[in-house]
Amino acid sequence: MRLLKASEIARRAAQALKDAKQTVTVKKKNRSKKTPFEGGQQIFIFSHIQRNLVAYSLSRALNACRRNNETLRFIPYNGKKTVPSALRKDLWSPFATISFPKGCGNIGRSVFQKLREYRRRHEHEWGEEITKNPENGYFIAKKKRARKLCDQVANSVADMAYVLGRLDVRGPDNSGEKKDTSALSTTTPSTQNISEQTSIVSSDNKSTYENIGLVGEGTGKLVQIHWRDIRMAEFAQSWSNNVEHGILPWQKNYxxxxxxxxxxxxxxxxxxxxxxxxxxxxxxxxxxxxxxxxxxxxxxxxxxx
Incomplete structure (x- = not known):
């Protein structure tokens, strides 16, 4: 048995390392490039069957991320037993799906953020029609008031019409902005204040509040909305020209x-x-x-x- 010198052992080890690196680089070159996942290209909207709660999600399955905590965190507390302990599949159903063109994931994420912000404001800012009965002027019971606050289907449709309308191309006379503000028609008058405040912030203080604006505003990106019930789109007064409507495809599990x-x-x-x-x-x-x-x-x- 021939004994090798220390220098020969070191030389062979260095050569082996060099060969291993070369094989790794060759494998990386031959590896097919996978297209990265682009979150925000689709926004999935779910509604509660009994209370008409609305939940926005970037994943097709409502309870697929962090054991429902990500979606339940954005459902505010409006009274006793108004926040569900878990997202049960038998109580939540698909309401609509917003689809953006390929490569517009950043716009979808910005729209997703705006929809959540407006939904939060609807459930925390309301007028006297929520707290008082217009017929006799008495205060409404807590359970009825919580039921009214949980019903956010009409507000969500109006928010979708307003936010997606801001993506439409605006003319020199800002006709698109007027059209977008008129599209926000909900059951509560506080939504009109929201639209006015957001339009003022985005136009007057655009340089100061650039981070809170909508990505892709005025670019005219085409957006597709597929509804479970197309009649739900009538909650908004009008829709911009860049929005196309359709019906969700239903498949029977044979x-x-x-x-x-x-x-x-x-x-x-x-x-x-x-x-x-x-x-x-x-x-x-x-x-x-x-x-x-x-x-x-x-x-x-x-x-x-």
Whole structure:
């Protein structure tokens, strides 16, 4: 066995490291470039079936991120038992989907932020029509007031019309801005103040408050909205020209139906088998009773004889 010198061992180790680096670089070059995930290209809107709460999400599944904490965090407390403990699939249904063109993820994230901000203001700023009864002037009960505050479907549709209208191309006379503010039609008058304040901030103090503006404002990007019920779009007075409306595609899960039918068939077969087994057991019992009776009759005859 030949012993190598320390210098030869070091040289071979350096050569092995060099070869390993070369193979790694070759693998990286041959690796296909994957397109990075662009969040914000689609905004998914869900509504509560009983309370008409509205939740915005960037993922298709409502409870896919951090055990519902990310979405539940943006549902404010409007009274006792108004914030659900978890996002149950049987109580939340898809309301609408906002789709932006490819490469406009930053615009989608900015719209997502604005929709959440306006929703938060609707649920924290309201007029007397929420607290007092317009007929007699008395204060409304807490439960009814909480129910009114939780119903944010109309406000959300109006917010969508206003925010997406700001993306439309504006003329030299700022006709688009007037059109956007008129599109914000909700059940509460506080939304008009919100639209006026945001338009003033974005126009007068644009240089000072540049970070709170809307990304892609006035670029004329086309936006598609797919509704579960297209009649919900009528909550807004008008929509800008850059918004296209459609209906959400519904797909029936035939696999679940097949499984349910198979289970039903097995259940019926099992019930039939049980019925057959029950009849056989009854026959055996009746036969056993007859035999015992005959035996008892024979014993009694012997005793009498």
């Amino acid at each position: 696999r679940d139906n097949d499984i349910a039918n198979a289970k039903k068939k097995l259940r019926n077969e099992g019930s039939l088998m049980k019925r057959g087994q029950g009849k056989e057991k009854k026959r055996e019992r009746s036969y056993a009773k007859q035999v015992t009776r005959q035996q008892e009759d024979g014993r009694t005859e012997k005793v009498l004889a």
